[in-house]
Amino acid sequence: MLSRKCKYAIRAVLFLSVECKDGCKLKGGREISDSLKLPHAFTGKILQQLARQNIISSAKGPGGGFYLSDDNRKKPLIKIIEAMGDVSVFSSCGLGLSKCSDTQPCPIHDSFKTCRDELLQLFSTKTISDLSEEIVKSNLSLVR
Amino acid sequence: MLSRKCKYAIRAVLFLSVECKDGCKLKGGREISDSLKLPHAFTGKILQQLARQNIISSAKGPGGGFYLSDDNRKKPLIKIIEAMGDVSVFSSCGLGLSKCSDTQPCPIHDSFKTCRDELLQLFSTKTISDLSEEIVKSNLSLVR
DNA sequence: AAAATAAAAGTCTATTTAGTCTTTTATTCT
């Protein structure tokens, strides 16, 4: 569905959202990748990319790291997906036709579009803070 | 969602199902890839793989090519997806966690699973002949 | 039997995605 990069990104952001809550202690790239059992160098790249696109925030130097501002927390998951360049899955044809549409549908268009839209709905409505709360409340997993 | 290979495979099979109906004229690999505007060598590989796994039928020599037996037509689309090795999307976690399950869910497990299952349902119920009929009846597109 | 045809099979190349490693830049602490 989503690329590995994108899934790593979502997990990293959700990790930040639950781990550095109000006291807002920063988390280093190393700690993030170690906690989530992700390849650290690759995760570093992803974190940078997220920071550059204002999905997460960062601070250099000793005591620095990544964190989420209040503004960051308000964003829906789809923003992460957009930042990672994976957003086209929610608009493209299930059989790969470039011109597939309601007026010129492929053989599975209708039912496929329904599912695709539900998924888009999910990622567009759930914000980082929404999920953060659910994770804490129901002890949901981000690792393995 | 599905790999390019898998999408090509589905389109090729559906093409065969509508193009060589009852008179059962065979279609060569070249004609298939040309009609669907797919890379011919790659399409050839895919057709072979489908034939080897009894999703489609083939005949060598002059006048030979690919076709669908009555038995082939009865199969649901998921069989094509299985043959192309893409079937895991319908069981794997939306965030890439290997241990995600109903009892140990990831943050988006429930709603993601719902969509995933709907999609699986779609591909498991629609057979090649079902879709073939719909394609003819509603003039649905397989190209572009 | 020989020629022609078309799938089967195998090897090879290109592109994309995933991932590492090294250097630079900004910040903080002594």
Added chain:
DNA sequence: AGAATAAAAGACTAAATAGACTTTTATTTT
């Protein structure tokens, strides 16, 4: 100011996917 820390940036490597090219094998037609 200098040392240490940690992100930013860039160049590089590995693996997977997509795709091409060549040879072989089976079948049909002359």
